[in-house]
Amino acid sequence: MSNATTSVPSGLDAGGLDQLSPDVRSYWQMVGFRLRHDPVTLFFGAVILFVILAAIFAPLIAPKDPTLTSMIDRLKPIGYKDYLLGTDELGRDMTSRLIWGARSSLLMGLMPVVFALLIGGALGVIAGYVGGKTNMVIMRIMDVFYAFPSILLAVAISGAMGGGMLNGLISLTIVFIPPMCRIAETATTQVRGLDFVEAARATGGGTGSIIVTHILGNVLAPVFVYASGMVSVSILLASGLSFLGLGVAPPTPDWGLMLSTLRQAIYMNPIVCALPGVAILITSLSFNMVSDGLRQAMDVKL
Amino acid sequence: MTDNAYVARVENLEVKFVSRESTTKAVNGVSFTLKEGEVLSIIGESGSGKSVSMRALMRLLPSKAKIGGEVEVNGKDVLKMSGRELTRMRGKEVSMIFQEPMTALDPVYTVGDQIAETVMRHEGVSKEEGLKRALELLEFVRVPSAERRLKAYPFELSGGLRQRAMIAMALSCRPSLLLADEPTTALDATVQIQVLILLRKLQKEMGMGVIFVTHDLGVAAQIADKVAVMYAGRIVEMGPVRDLLRNPLHPYTQGMLASTVHGQDRNTDIEAIPGSPPDMRNEIRGCAFAPRCKHATELCRTTEPPETSPGEGRAVRCHLVSGMTGAEQDAPAYA
Amino acid sequence: MVTKEKSADTKARAPSVEVVPPGDPRDRGGPAQPMFMVRDLKKHFPVRGGALNRTVAKVLAVDGVSFEVVKGETLGIVGESGCGKSTLARLLMHLIDITDGELIFDGEEVGVRNGIAMRDFRKAAQMVFQDSYSSLNPRLPVEDSIAYGPRVHGMSKKEAKNLARELLGKVGLRPEVFGPRYPHELSGGQKQRVNIARALAMSPRLVILDEAVSALDKSVEAQVLNLLRHLKRHFNLTYVFISHDLNVVQYISDRVLVMYLGEVVEIGPVDEIYAKPKHPYTRALLKSRLSMDPDERMDEAPITGDPPNPINPPSGCRFHTRCQFAETLCKTVAPKLPEGARPSDHVTACHMYNQTAGHSLFGKVPPAFETPVAEPASSARVAAKA
Ligand SMILES: Nc1ncnc2c1ncn2[C@@H]1O[C@H](COP(=O)(O)OP(=O)(O)O)[C@@H](O)[C@H]1O
Numbered sequence A: 001m002s003n004a005t006t007s008v009p010s011g012l013d014a015g016g017l018d019q020l021s022p023d024v025r026s027y028w029q030m031v032g033f034r035l036r037h038d039p040v041t042l043f044f045g046a047v048i049l050f051v052i053l054a055a056i057f058a059p060l061i062a063p064k065d066p067t068l069t070s071m072i073d074r075l076k077p078i079g080y081k082d083y084l085l086g087t088d089e090l091g092r093d094m095t096s097r098l099i100w101g102a103r104s105s106l107l108m109g110l111m112p113v114v115f116a117l118l119i120g121g122a123l124g125v126i127a128g129y130v131g132g133k134t135n136m137v138i139m140r141i142m143d144v145f146y147a148f149p150s151i152l153l154a155v156a157i158s159g160a161m162g163g164g165m166l167n168g169l170i171s172l173t174i175v176f177i178p179p180m181c182r183i184a185e186t187a188t189t190q191v192r193g194l195d196f197v198e199a200a201r202a203t204g205g206g207t208g209s210i211i212v213t214h215i216l217g218n219v220l221a222p223v224f225v226y227a228s229g230m231v232s233v234s235i236l237l238a239s240g241l242s243f244l245g246l247g248v249a250p251p252t253p254d255w256g257l258m259l260s261t262l263r264q265a266i267y268m269n270p271i272v273c274a275l276p277g278v279a280i281l282i283t284s285l286s287f288n289m290v291s292d293g294l295r296q297a298m299d300v301k302l
Numbered sequence B: 001m002t003d004n005a006y007v008a009r010v011e012n013l014e015v016k017f018v019s020r021e022s023t024t025k026a027v028n029g030v031s032f033t034l035k036e037g038e039v040l041s042i043i044g045e046s047g048s049g050k051s052v053s054m055r056a057l058m059r060l061l062p063s064k065a066k067i068g069g070e071v072e073v074n075g076k077d078v079l080k081m082s083g084r085e086l087t088r089m090r091g092k093e094v095s096m097i098f099q100e101p102m103t104a105l106d107p108v109y110t111v112g113d114q115i116a117e118t119v120m121r122h123e124g125v126s127k128e129e130g131l132k133r134a135l136e137l138l139e140f141v142r143v144p145s146a147e148r149r150l151k152a153y154p155f156e157l158s159g160g161l162r163q164r165a166m167i168a169m170a171l172s173c174r175p176s177l178l179l180a181d182e183p184t185t186a187l188d189a190t191v192q193i194q195v196l197i198l199l200r201k202l203q204k205e206m207g208m209g210v211i212f213v214t215h216d217l218g219v220a221a222q223i224a225d226k227v228a229v230m231y232a233g234r235i236v237e238m239g240p241v242r243d244l245l246r247n248p249l250h251p252y253t254q255g256m257l258a259s260t261v262h263g264q265d266r267n268t269d270i271e272a273i274p275g276s277p278p279d280m281r282n283e284i285r286g287c288a289f290a291p292r293c294k295h296a297t298e299l300c301r302t303t304e305p306p307e308t309s310p311g312e313g314r315a316v317r318c319h320l321v322s323g324m325t326g327a328e329q330d331a332p333a334y335a
Numbered sequence C: 001m002v003t004k005e006k007s008a009d010t011k012a013r014a015p016s017v018e019v020v021p022p023g024d025p026r027d028r029g030g031p032a033q034p035m036f037m038v039r040d041l042k043k044h045f046p047v048r049g050g051a052l053n054r055t056v057a058k059v060l061a062v063d064g065v066s067f068e069v070v071k072g073e074t075l076g077i078v079g080e081s082g083c084g085k086s087t088l089a090r091l092l093m094h095l096i097d098i099t100d101g102e103l104i105f106d107g108e109e110v111g112v113r114n115g116i117a118m119r120d121f122r123k124a125a126q127m128v129f130q131d132s133y134s135s136l137n138p139r140l141p142v143e144d145s146i147a148y149g150p151r152v153h154g155m156s157k158k159e160a161k162n163l164a165r166e167l168l169g170k171v172g173l174r175p176e177v178f179g180p181r182y183p184h185e186l187s188g189g190q191k192q193r194v195n196i197a198r199a200l201a202m203s204p205r206l207v208i209l210d211e212a213v214s215a216l217d218k219s220v221e222a223q224v225l226n227l228l229r230h231l232k233r234h235f236n237l238t239y240v241f242i243s244h245d246l247n248v249v250q251y252i253s254d255r256v257l258v259m260y261l262g263e264v265v266e267i268g269p270v271d272e273i274y275a276k277p278k279h280p281y282t283r284a285l286l287k288s289r290l291s292m293d294p295d296e297r298m299d300e301a302p303i304t305g306d307p308p309n310p311i312n313p314p315s316g317c318r319f320h321t322r323c324q325f326a327e328t329l330c331k332t333v334a335p336k337l338p339e340g341a342r343p344s345d346h347v348t349a350c351h352m353y354n355q356t357a358g359h360s361l362f363g364k365v366p367p368a369f370e371t372p373v374a375e376p377a378s379s380a381r382v383a384a385k386a
C-alpha cells in the first residue's frame, strides 16, 4: 500500500456527536427516567407502597385489636360507631383486620415469587446456556409440573403437606418454579445465540464469566417483569388456599380467609363482605399494572 | 381513471412519530408526483424516511404517526379516506412488496391459498377461480413448475421464489401503483438481477406506476425512470435517472456516488462522507447535511436551502446550486 | 463531478501475496509460515426430525474446504447466502466443532491436545461480526464490551478500561464521549467501529470479518473500509474478509476465494479472478454486479435459478444445475481443485480447466468478458460521459 503511514489518521472521526444526547445515562437511570414519566405506573406503584406500609406498620395504625370479638357488634355496616369499615361475623373490626391481613397476603404474594425467581431463574439460565442433555432433563421435569393448572397443583401439594402458612408458601413456590424456569430458559436461549455472546466466547470467556457479564443482565429484565406479574397470581392463589382452609389458619387475619368466612354473610351485609375481595383485587391489579409499566420502562432499543 | 393523470401525488408530506419521550420527525415536507407507467426510485440511507414516506401512501403507519400534507392516489385523497375505503384501495389499486417476503407471507397457508384469497377478497370470485388465477400469476412471475409451487408453504421456497410469490400476490389485482421497499436487498447477487429484470418486464407489461425504495444506486440505475434522493426526511435532489447519476448536483448525492465501492484503486482511501446522519429526534436547523458537507457555509447552517430547478425535471435543495447562475448549471463550479 | 477517476490501471499494483511481510515478534512459525492452513475442513449439521428426533439428513454447510491464509494478506471470501461463509468463519474461530479436517494456525494445530493452547489462539484470532442488533451487549457500556476480553485474560479493571478507551480513539470514536454509551445510542457505523475495537483489544494477528460492512449504509461502509485498511497496517494484521459484495471484496482483498454450496470453486489473486474468472459460477457472480449507468441495463440475467439446497446438493459438480457449460461428465464426477497449488496460483475446480477430466471445452473456454480488461463497474464510463 502506498499510503505508508502507520498511525491511524484522526481525520477518520466518525463524528456524529450531534447524534448523542448530551448527558450519559446508564441503563437503570434510563429506566428510572421512563418510570418517573409514567403516571399510571407511578399511581399503582404508590398503591403498592401504601399496602406495604400498612402491612409493616399494622400494629401502629390499626385502630383496634384485629382478633377482638364482640357478640353485639356483629356484621355491622360501614361507619357503624367507630368501626370505620364495619365488622365481620364475629364482630371484629374490619379496618384493623384488613390492615393486618395485608401482612400475610403480601407475604404470600411476594415470598413464593421471590423464591421461585431465584430457583427457577437459576435452573432456567443453566438449562438455556448449557443446552443439550442438561436442558432436556431440566425442562422435561418442568413440563411435568406445567401440565397441571396452577391452582390444582397448589391445592394438591398443600393438601398433601397439610395446611398452614409455611406449607402454603412452599406449595406456591413449587407452583411458580416451572413458569419462571421456562421464561428464564427461553430468554437465555435467545441471548445465547446472539453475536455478542459468540464474540465473548471468541475472546476466551468462560461459562461463568459469560453468564454473569452477558447473560444475566439480558435475562433479568424479562424474568423480573414476569415475576412482578406473578405476584398478583400468587396473592390470588394464596387467598384461594386460605379460602379452602389450606393456607393461613384462623384467627390470623388474611384476606383470602376473611373472604371465605364472610361468604355466608353475603346476603346480610354484602358491602362489608366484599371488602377483602376488593383489597385482593386492588393489590393484584396494582402489581399487574406496575409489571406492565416495568416492561415498557425496561425495554431496550436493541 | 380521473382527469388527474398522476397515479400518485404527494405534496409537502410530513410524518411525525410522537412518543412520551421524544418526537421523531421522520419525513419533513416531501413532494413528488408519479405518472402512469413511471418508475420512481427513492434512494437514501437507513432512517432517511424512505420507507415511512412510502407507507404514508397507503397509510400503513402505526397510530402514533401523525401525517400532514397531501397524499393522493389515483386522484383520491388518501388522508381523508375511511377505513373501508382504505382496505378497498390497499391491494387493489396500490400494493406493496417488502424486503423480507417471510414477513408478508403467512407461514401457515400455502402460497396458492394466499394468492387465491387475495383475489377472492378483492374480486369476489370463487375459490376455484381464485386458485386458477393464482396459478396464472405464478407463471406470470416466471416461477418454474408453478403447479407444484402452488401447494408449497412459504418456508419451503428459496428466497428468490418467495420474493416472486410475493410479487405475484401483489400483482394479483392489477394495481395501478406498486410500492416496493427494498425488495431485492436480501437477495443474492445472481438472484437480485433476475428479480429486477422480472419487475421491469412486469411493470412494462402492466403499465403500472412503481415507487422503488433502495439504498443501492446500482439497483436504481437498473430500474428507475426518475430518482429522488432523501436525506434526513427531505428529498434533497430529484431528477431523471441518467442526469442524476451522471451529473449529481447535491453534495450528498455526489458523496454517495463517490463512496460507493466500485473498482476504486486499492492503494487510496475511498472518498467517504464523514460523520453519520442526524438523529431525527433533534431539531434540525438549516441544511440537514451541513455537519457532513465539505461545502457548508454559515448560510447553510442557519437557513434551510430552498428547492431550485437547475434543469428539465430536476430539483435540488442546496444553497450552492441555488446560488449559481444558469450558465453553470450542469457543471458545478465547485467540483 | 466528484466521483474522481482514480488511477485507472489497478493492475499495475505489485502482487502483494508474494511479499513476505516483516516479521512480528508474535510469529510462532516464522514469516513464511502461513497464518492459517485449512485442510479438507468439513462441517455437517444434522437435520433432526421425526418422532424420535433422529438425524434424518445432513446440511453440508462446509464440505471439504482447503486453503491457506498468507501472513499479512487479506483473503476475501465471496459466495451467496447459505453457501457456508459464516459457518467457515465460525469454524476458523473454533466457535463450533469441526466435523472433519485440520486447522493449523501459524504452524500449530487448533483444537487438539498438543496443538496451540486455546488461550493463545483466542488472543491471536479475533472476529468482527455483521453489525446487527445483537453484535453488542445492549446492557453494557461499549467500553465494558471492549474491555471484557482483556479482563478475561487477566488484565486489571483499570488497565482494561484504559486500553478500551485508547482503542476507541484508534477506531475514530472520541473515547470520553463514546466509552460510557450504550449500543442503542450509537449509529450502525459507530457500533461497527466498537466491534472492531473489541476485536483489536486482544491484539490479534488474524481478524476474521464476517460481513462486517454489509449492513452499513454506503457512505458509512466507505468510512469503515478505510479504517480497516489503516488498522491493518497499524497493527500488522492479517484479514479474512467475508462478504457477498463483490465490489467491496475487490477493493479490500489481495486474494479471493469463491464458495458455492460448501465448496471452494475458485481461488487466486484478486486481479486475476476479477479480470479472467475461470469457474462459470464466478463468471456469473461477476456479471451479476449492477452497473451504475442506466444505459447499461441488463436484459438477460447471467444465470437463472436460485442456489440449490445444501441438504441434498446436486451430484457431480454442484454447479451443474445452473451451468451453461455442463456436460454429462459434470453430473457424475465432482471436479477438484488441483493439488499442490501455491497461494499465488489462480486455480478452479471445474472440468473445463482440467486436461485429464475430458470436458470437451478444455483449452477452448470462451473468455468471461469480451474486453480483456475487466472494468469493475461502469462508473468510469459514467464519469467519462459526464
Ligand atoms: N413505528 C415507528 N415508530 C417510531 N419511529 C419510527 C417508526 N418507523 C420509522 N421510524 C423512524 O422514522 C425514521 C425514518 O425511517 P424509515 O422511513 O424506515 O427510513 P428508511 O426506510 O429510509 O430506512 C427513522 O428515524 C425511524 O427510526
Ligand code: SF4
Residues within 6 Å of the ligand: B250, B251, B252, B287, B288, B289, B290, B291, B293, B294, B295, B296, B297, B300, B305, B317, B318, B319, B320, B321
Ligand atoms: S446547502 Fe450547504 S451544507 Fe447543504 S448540501 Fe448545500 S452546500 Fe452543503
Ligand code: SF4
Residues within 6 Å of the ligand: C279, C280, C281, C317, C318, C319, C320, C321, C323, C324, C325, C326, C327, C330, C335, C349, C350, C351, C352
Ligand atoms: S465442472 Fe462442469 S458443471 Fe461444473 S462448472 Fe465446470 S463445466 Fe460447469
Ligand SMILES: [Mg+2]
Residues within 6 Å of the ligand: B046, B047, B050, B051, B181
Ligand atoms: Mg427502510
